[in-house]
Amino acid sequence: MRIGELSRSTGVDIETIRFYEKSGLLPPPARSENGYRDYAHAHLERLAFIRHCRALDMSLADVALLLDSLGTRDPEALVQVDVLVASQLGKVRARLKSMQALEAQLVALQKRCDADHDHHACGILEELVSAAHGEACACHPGATAASPGARPASADHADAAPRSR
Structure with a gap:
């Protein structure tokens, strides 16, 4: 073909x-x-x-290892397959935990909106501006300003996002 x-x-x-x-x-x-x-x-x-x-x-490296292990009866190679899958499962679980934390942060942020945009400023935007200044916000309540313009590690919104390979 x-x-x-x-x-x-x-x-x-x-x-x-x-x-x-x-x-x-x-x-x-x-x-x-x-x-x-x-x-x-x-x-x-x-x-x-x-x-x-x-x-x-x-990953492609992991795929290559699995392909190399196809048809083998070598116990050491098969143990590597088990280790690889266990490692992948650990990565998935870590991403799930990260995604759950991200969900909780977004829910907390969403609760800042009262939908009365005619009479109030946008609570979500206010929270995001606070976070940009390194201040505590709804999605990162423990944040504190370290220095002007600096963002403390606990206020880094990117930490909650899943990372690509």
Whole structure:
């Protein structure tokens, strides 16, 4: 099959397939007489495996380790697989905890809005301005101003956001 068909069958973008080939995650396919890539069913299965691992938010390095472990009976390699999944689970749990903290902060911030915008200033914006000045706010009540213009670590709103890989 050609790269377009492989892409449609797996839902993986053509450029991503080429990247996986260049990085060694996907073995190079045979070439037809006209130079087109000719992918086999094994490529489809391997690409589906990679896609599933990526959907579990595993890094490409982790995917490579898992691919290297396919078909092995080496106990040390299989222990590495267990360690990898346990580590990934720990990362997911940490992100969940971070997201729950972020949710609580946004709920606290949202409670500052009384929706009477004709007679009151926006409570949400006031809170965000306070936080920008390093002052305590609804979403970071323990914050205190350290120095003019400086934001204390406890008032750093970015700490609550999930970090990308």
